[in-house]
Each structure stands twice: as structure tokens, then as C-alpha cells.
Amino acid sequence: MIPAAPPPAQGTQLHGGARRRRLVAAILLSLPFAALAGPLATAGDGPSASTPAARRAPRWSSAILELARTLPVQDGGRVKPLDTYAQFALLRLNHKRSCQDLDGNTLSSIEWLLDVLFRPELARRYACFTVDSSEVLDSVGLDHEGKKKRDRYAYDDLAAARPRLGRLAERLHGKQSKERSPAEEGIASLSDDLETFDALIHALDFARAELRVDGSAGLAALFGGRRTVPVMAVVDAAAEVRALSGAGDPHAGGASPVAPAGSDGAAATALRARVGALAEAAAVLSLVPPAESKADRALWFTPGHILFALVEGGSPAPEQVEIVRRLAAMQASSDDLGAFEREAHGLHDAAAGLATRRGEYDKVDLEVFLYRLDPFYRAVWLYVLAFLAVAVTWLRPSRWLTRLAWGCLLAAVGLQVAGVVIRCVLRGRPPISTLYETTLFISALGGIACLFAERITRRGIALAAAPIMGGLTQFVANRFEVMKGEDTMPQLVAVLDTNFWLALHVTCITIGYSGGLVAALLGNAHVLGRALGVKRASDEGYRALARMTYGMLSFGLVFSVVGTILGGIWANESWGRFWGWDPKENGALLICLAQLAILHLRMGGHLRAFGVAMASVAQGLVIAFSWWGVNLLQIGLHSYGFSGGIWNGLKTLYLVEGAVLVAGFATLALGRAYGGGGPSLPDPHAR
Numbered sequence: 001m002i003p004a005a006p007p008p009a010q011g012t013q014l015h016g017g018a019r020r021r022r023l024v025a026a027i028l029l030s031l032p033f034a035a036l037a038g039p040l041a042t043a044g045d046g047p048s049a050s051t052p053a054a055r056r057a058p059r060w061s062s063a064i065l066e067l068a069r070t071l072p073v074q075d076g077g078r079v080k081p082l083d084t085y086a087q088f089a090l091l092r093l094n095h096k097r098s099c100q101d102l103d104g105n106t107l108s109s110i111e112w113l114l115d116v117l118f119r120p121e122l123a124r125r126y127a128c129f130t131v132d133s134s135e136v137l138d139s140v141g142l143d144h145e146g147k148k149k150r151d152r153y154a155y156d157d158l159a160a161a162r163p164r165l166g167r168l169a170e171r172l173h174g175k176q177s178k179e180r181s182p183a184e185e186g187i188a189s190l191s192d193d194l195e196t197f198d199a200l201i202h203a204l205d206f207a208r209a210e211l212r213v214d215g216s217a218g219l220a221a222l223f224g225g226r227r228t229v230p231v232m233a234v235v236d237a238a239a240e241v242r243a244l245s246g247a248g249d250p251h252a253g254g255a256s257p258v259a260p261a262g263s264d265g266a267a268a269t270a271l272r273a274r275v276g277a278l279a280e281a282a283a284v285l286s287l288v289p290p291a292e293s294k295a296d297r298a299l300w301f302t303p304g305h306i307l308f309a310l311v312e313g314g315s316p317a318p319e320q321v322e323i324v325r326r327l328a329a330m331q332a333s334s335d336d337l338g339a340f341e342r343e344a345h346g347l348h349d350a351a352a353g354l355a356t357r358r359g360e361y362d363k364v365d366l367e368v369f370l371y372r373l374d375p376f377y378r379a380v381w382l383y384v385l386a387f388l389a390v391a392v393t394w395l396r397p398s399r400w401l402t403r404l405a406w407g408c409l410l411a412a413v414g415l416q417v418a419g420v421v422i423r424c425v426l427r428g429r430p431p432i433s434t435l436y437e438t439t440l441f442i443s444a445l446g447g448i449a450c451l452f453a454e455r456i457t458r459r460g461i462a463l464a465a466a467p468i469m470g471g472l473t474q475f476v477a478n479r480f481e482v483m484k485g486e487d488t489m490p491q492l493v494a495v496l497d498t499n500f501w502l503a504l505h506v507t508c509i510t511i512g513y514s515g516g517l518v519a520a521l522l523g524n525a526h527v528l529g530r531a532l533g534v535k536r537a538s539d540e541g542y543r544a545l546a547r548m549t550y551g552m553l554s555f556g557l558v559f560s561v562v563g564t565i566l567g568g569i570w571a572n573e574s575w576g577r578f579w580g581w582d583p584k585e586n587g588a589l590l591i592c593l594a595q596l597a598i599l600h601l602r603m604g605g606h607l608r609a610f611g612v613a614m615a616s617v618a619q620g621l622v623i624a625f626s627w628w629g630v631n632l633l634q635i636g637l638h639s640y641g642f643s644g645g646i647w648n649g650l651k652t653l654y655l656v657e658g659a660v661l662v663a664g665f666a667t668l669a670l671g672r673a674y675g676g677g678g679p680s681l682p683d684p685h686a687r
Contacts, residue, residue: 057122059105060114061337067344068110069368072355074286074300077491079360081368084487085285086113089200090128092485093193094152099128113200118334120201124159127152129193136186140164155197158190165191199284206231206278206307207331216267218244232328234275235310242313244268272311279308288324289354291317303327322350363426370426375419376440376474382412383447383471390464402463409451409466416444416474427489432506435628436480436488438513443473445514446521449552453518459544461525469521476649501570509563509588513623515556516595520620522549524660526613530673531663546609549616550602557595564588587626594619610673614664621657624650 060068069083086109087097097109102125107115116123130152131137137144140161144151158165169191172184180188210228213219222240223229234241245268283304290298301316306324309316326347333339355361386408389401420440423431431437447470454462481488526545528534535541567588568578579585598615601607607615629650667673 057115057119057335058337060111061341064114064337064341064344065108065110067341067348068114070352070364071287071348072289072351072361072364074289076487078489079300079355079364080487080489081364082113082285082287083110083368084371086110087371088485088487089113089196091482093130093197094128095130095482095485099126099152101126116197116200117204118331118340123201124155127154127157129153129155129158129190129197131186131190133183133186135183136190137161139168139183139187155194155201158194162194165194199281202281203284203303204327204331205281206275206303207328209278211271211274213267213271216244216264218264219267219271230328231275231278231307232325234271235307238311238313241268241271241311245272275311276308279304279311282307287327287351288320289351289358289360291320291354293357317354319350319354323347326350366422367426370419370422373415373419375415376478379412379415379419379443380471380474380478382408382415383467383474386412387464387467387471390460390467393460402460405463405467409447409463409470412467412470413444413447413451416440416447416470420444423489430503430507431489432503432510434488434490436477436484438506438510438627439473439477439480441510442514442517443470443477445511446470446473446518449514449518449555453548453551457544457548459541461522461541461545462548465518465521465525469518473517501566501573505563505566505570507563508559508566512556512558512560512563512591513627515552515559516591516623517556517620519549519552519556519616520623522552523613523616523620524657526610527617527660527664527667530610531667533672542609546612549612550599553595553598553612553616553619557592557599560588560592560595564592583630584626587622587630590622591619591626594622608674610664610668614661617657617660617664621654624653 069081071082072079073082073085074080075085090099090109090112091097098106099112101107101115102122107126112123112126112128115126130150132150134144134147134149134151141164142158142161147153165187168187172180172188175184207230209231211231211234212228213223214227219241220226222237222244223233244264246265281304283302286300286302288301288303288306290300292298301320303324306316306320308314310321310324326343329343330340330347333343352361352364355364386405389405389408392398393401393405420431423437423440427433432441447466450462450466450469454460454466522545526542526549529542529545564585567585571580571585572578594615598607598612598619601615602612664673
């Protein structure tokens with residue numbers, strides 16, 4: 001049983017200011033007792049500020065890395081591999097999933113995390129903090145001579161600025177992100193990153209600390225006359241230490257919080273306070289599953305919770321205690337890779353055993369495989385290669401290059417589909433609950449739609465559009481992941497984790513998005529081709545392009561309308577009303593109306609092929625706003641997907657597409673839109 005008042009900060013979503021205040025408070029509470037007990041828990045406790053120069057250390061073995069990768073941890077409301085936690089922790093700090101050690105070797109994220117936890121004196125010197133602007137360093141008074149405007153720094157490089165940086169960040173806490181300047185946003189982000197790193201390097205201080213016990217005859221006798229003892233020795237003698245401090249048996253109901261008179265009681269109380277402070281520092285990674293076998297969604301414990309429980313008379317399960325002891329033993333053997341690996345095996349077996357008993361370990365290996373495969377990153381490069389192959393065929397037609405393009409595109413789409421399917425299995429739902437997930441889904445669908453169109457038309461146009469549609473949207477998704485630096489499979493907002501209608505609604509409407517966006521891309525090709533005078537105006541290629549645009553608009557409209565109606569059904573189930581004029585609902589309606597208007601104007605003869613192409617470009621902007629832009633408003637019931645960093649991307653899109661529309665109007669004004677005048681599409685009313 002865990003005591004009712006374990007250290008706070010359960011989980012790994014750290015709030016540095018509050019955590020620091022709790023740690024300081026715990027230490028301050030121990031000072032009066034330390035004054036009575038003499039030099040009890042001051043000098044010699046753990047790593048000091050004057051740690052000797054960091055040494056080189058052997059690289060972690062592949063066996064150790066594999067054990068660490070598949071170690072389960074609860075973070076963000078779900079159980080995941082430690083490898084996933086490490087990747088996003090480093091991605092947030094470094095904007096990359098790797099960094100360099102002191103010898104210039106590239107470290108993977110899990111190697112970096114192991115060094116942070118078990119070799120902090122080395123990790124403090126790794127240049128793993130990306131500072132996007134030197135203005136941030138100017139604001140905190142740090143010298144950055146010889147560095148680029150955007151560069152990487154080590155924790156020790158930034159340590160001198162921590163006090164000023166903390167004060168500046170504290171002033172920004174009440175200021176919303178959209179109201180901050182880029183420099184202010186950088187200050188807040190760097191302060192949070194340093195707090196996170198600081199918490200990680202102190203997470204195993206309890207395993208490194210040596211506590212002085214030579215100020216009390218009772219403690220000296222208890223620990224065999226030793227001057228200092230490790231924390232785990234205090235844990236083993238916890239009952240006797242509590243008795244000396246006057247706490248007694250916590251289960252007897254008569255424990256007194258007041259230390260008995262004399263140096264022994266004060267010293268024992270101060271010793272317990274010091275262990276409590278170290279337990280507070282260890283409340284970072286939730287590596288300890290609950291002992292109950294029922295597969296509920298209970299919160300996991302940190303090593304600090306278990307340490308606190310042991311010292312304060314709780315009774316955690318033997319497997320939970322084993323996890324903490326193994327961590328301490330791993331720290332003690334961090335320079336002996338053989339011993340470290342043996343302890344890591346024991347840690348993994350204990351943690352995985354508890355997680356398996358609860359039914360929370362079965363997807364850990366699959367998630368490790370997903371990130372090792374890295375399908376979405378590989379897909380981008382395959383799309384680039386496919387586009388290059390297609391571009392060369394424009395200069396010199398080649399059957400082999402066309403086949404190469406097809407092969408690369410099929411492989412890219414296959415990787416995307418495989419990644420999406422694996423995410424479906426991991427999450428137990430269609431992976432379309434966040435902006436990132438919908439981008440993955442639309443990228444794969446867009447590539448498939450273009451390949452399907454190319455298979456029908458065989459004009460080479462859709463073959464060129466496929467790498468642009470699939471590759472560009474996948475690149476946006478990858479950049480969004482880097483920009484956020486957060487796990488892309490988070491715990492969902494309650495309203496998004498509801499029912500069958502939500503899955504149908506979002507699936508249908510994102511299919512509609514993909515159809516409309518492919519139509520917009522084809523419209524761009526049509527407008528720019530005419531504006532730049534590519535081929536003759538009467539070329540059949542433009543007719544094929546117009547037919548594909550019309551088909552994609554029709555395809556997108558069907559799914560947009562069905563998806564919007566299903567969204568109303570879901571809203572009625574979740575919020576008790578079918579329609580509420582919410583910004584996201586209005587955006588979905590605008591997409592339907594825009595596509596309907598284009599098709600009606602075409603059927604009525606008011607828009608010919610070039611006009612449909614220009615209108616398709618415009619409806620693509622409507623889709624972009626409904627898909628991404630509505631989240632910038634931060635209002636309405638759909639504001640849960642907000643991300644302020646997308647505004648610059650949307651502005652760029654609007655400027656580019658605005659320029660395309662201007663070029664289209666100029667082409668119309670110059671009379672080059674149709675060449676000889678006749679419509680590019682057959683008259684829909686002709687018999």
C-alpha cells in the first residue's frame with residue numbers, strides 16, 4: 001500500500017516552477033532539525049555543484065539500449081515505450097531526435113536519455129538546446145560570440161543565465177502565447193526546456209546521494225558507526241529511523257509528527273526530511289505500474305512515490321520496490337556495462353511483468369517498431385525521388401523513369417498506409433483525432449487519389465501531382481511534429497474519445513478534404529500552365545486536367561456533405577444539438593457550399609475549364625482555413641486542436657495561392673485562358 005501523501009508531480013508533464021517551490025519547501029522544513037542535529041544532511045549529500053570535469057564514458061551496448069527502448073513508462077495519460085518518451089523529450093529541446101556527445105559522435109534519443117539519467121555530468125555538456133534567436137540570449141545577458149543566430153547550446157552554457165531567465169519567464173506566465181513576441185516566446189520555451197532537463201538530471205539523485213549520519217549517537221549505532229550512508233540503506237532501516245524520530249508505526253494510529261527531545265530525534269527527523277526531498281526530485285518518470293492486476297486506467301507511480309512510501313511506512317508491492325532498487329543499482333554500476341546490463345534486465349522484467357499483468361504492455365514493442373521504421377519520414381524522400389524522376393521525363397521521356405516514379409510512389413503510399421494502420425492498432429481507433437493525424441491521413445489519401453486518376457487517364461499529369469500532394473502534406477505533418485515537440489498520440493479530450501459517429505464523421509470529412517485539396521492542386525497546375533504558356537492552348541492535356549479537377553471536386557463534395565451530416569449526428573450525441581454555428585461547423589458548411597457553387601456554375605455554363613480551375617484554387621483556401629485556420633480562433637467547441645505555430649504556414653499558403661489567382665486573372669485579361677475560345681470541356685447540356 002502506498003501512503004496517502006506521496007510526492008506530487010505524478011507523471012512526466014513537469015511544471016518547473018511549482019516543482020521547484022515544493023523541493024525548496026521540503027529542504028527548508030528540514031533546516032530547523034538539521035540545526036539541532038549538527039552537520040547531518042548537508043555536506044556530502046549527492047552530487048555537488050562543483051562536480052569534477054566530466055569524463056568520457058563507454059557507449060551503451062546494443063542490449064542495454066534495447067532493454068531501455070522497450071521499458072514501459074506512463075506519460076501523457078498512456079503507457080508507451082521509454083524510447084518514445086526519449087524521442088519527444090529530445091525533439092522538444094533539440095528540434096532533432098539525436099544529438100552529439102563530447103567526442104562528436106551522434107547519440108540516439110535513448111542513448112541521450114540514459115546519459116541524462118545515469119551520467120548527468122556528461123549530459124550537462126551536450127549541446128542539445130536549440131536557441132532559435134540570439135535575441136533570447138541577449139535578453140538574459142549571455143555571451144554568444146562565435147555562435148550563429150540560431151545555434152545549439154549545452155546546459156552548462158546556459159546555467160549562468162538561469163536566475164534571470166526564470167524571472168523573465170515568470171513575468172510571461174500570464175501572457176497568452178499569441179500576445180508574445182518571438183523573443184518572449186523563445187524565453188518561455190527555453191525556460192521550460194531547462195526546467196524539464198533539470199528535473200531529469202536530478203531524477204536519480206537518490207541513488208547517488210550519501211547522507212551524513214554522524215551527528216547522532218542513535219543513528220551512528222543504527223548504521224554501524226558509518227559517517228555517511230546511501231539512501232537505500234536508510235530505506236532498509238526505515239522503521240528504526242521513524243522510531244528514533246518519534247513517528248512510530250504509521251498503521252498504529254498514534255504517530256506523532258513532533259520529534260522527541262534530544263539530538264537523536266531531531267537528527268532522525270532531519271534524515272527523513274532529506275530522503276523526502278530526494279523522493280520529491282525522483283517524482284519525474286512514471287516507471288512503476290500499480291500492483292493491481294485489473295486493467296483499469298490507474299496512474300502509475302514514479303520512483304519517488306515508492307521511495308517516499310518505503311521511508312514513511314507504506315507497503316508497496318515487492319515488484320515495485322524491486323524497480324527502485326534496480327534503478328539505484330544501475331546508477332551504482334553505470335561505468336560497468338556488464339553489471340549495468342544485468343540490473344537493467346532485472347528492472348525491465350519487474351516493470352514489464354507488472355505492466356503485462358495489467359494488460360498495458362502488449363503494444364510497447366509495436367510502438368518501438370513504428371518509430372524504428374519511421375515510415376512518414378522515409379515517405380517524404382520517396383516522394384522527392386518520384387518527383388525528380390517525373391521531372392526528368394518532361395525533358396526526355398523514359399519508360400524506365402516512369403516505372404521508377406510509379407515504384408517510389410507506391411512505396412511511399414505503402415509506408416504511409418502502414419504507419420497509419422499501426423497507429424490505428426496502437427490507439428484502438430482511427431488515427432484522425434488530431435491535426436497531425438488528419439494530415440497523415442489526407443497525405444496518404446491524396447497520393448492514392450492521384451495514382452488512381454493517373455491509372456485512368458494515363459496522361460502523366462496526376463503522376464506529377466501525386467508526389468506534390470503526398471510529399472508536401474507529409475512534409476507539413478513532419479514539420480508540425482517538430483514544431484510541437486510533443487507525443488503525437490496523446491490522451492484525447494473526452495469529447496473526442498466518445499462514439500462510433502465521431503469516427504465516421506472525421507473519416508468522411510477528411511476524405512472530402514483530400515478530394516478538394518487534390519482538385520486545388522490540379523487547379524494550380526492548370527492556371528500556372530496557361531499563365532506560363534506551357535504547351536498549346538488546345539492541347540488535350542488541359543482537357544484531361546479539367547476532367548480530373550471536376551472528378552476530384554465531385555468526389556470531395558460527396559464526402560464533405562456526408563461528413564458534415566455525420567458531424568451533426570455526433571454533435572447531437574455529444575452536446576445535445578445537431579448544429580450550433582460553431583466556427584468549425586461553419587467551415588465545413590463553407591467547403592460544401594464552395595464546391596457546390598463551382599459544380600453548379602460549371603453545369604450552368606457560367607464557368608469553363610479555366611474558371612473551374614481558378615475556383616478550385618479558391619476552394620482549397622477554404623479547406624485550409626476550415627482544417628487548420630479555425631484552430632487559430634481559440635473559440636467554440638472545436639478549439640481543442642489549437643496550435644499557434646501554424647499561422648505562419650497559413651499566411652504563406654494564402655500568399656502563394658493569392659499569387660496564383662492573380663496570375664489566373666491576368667491570363668484571362670490577356671485572352672490566353674482558352675486559346676481559340678471554345679470551352680475546354682464538352683457542353684454538359686449537349687445530347
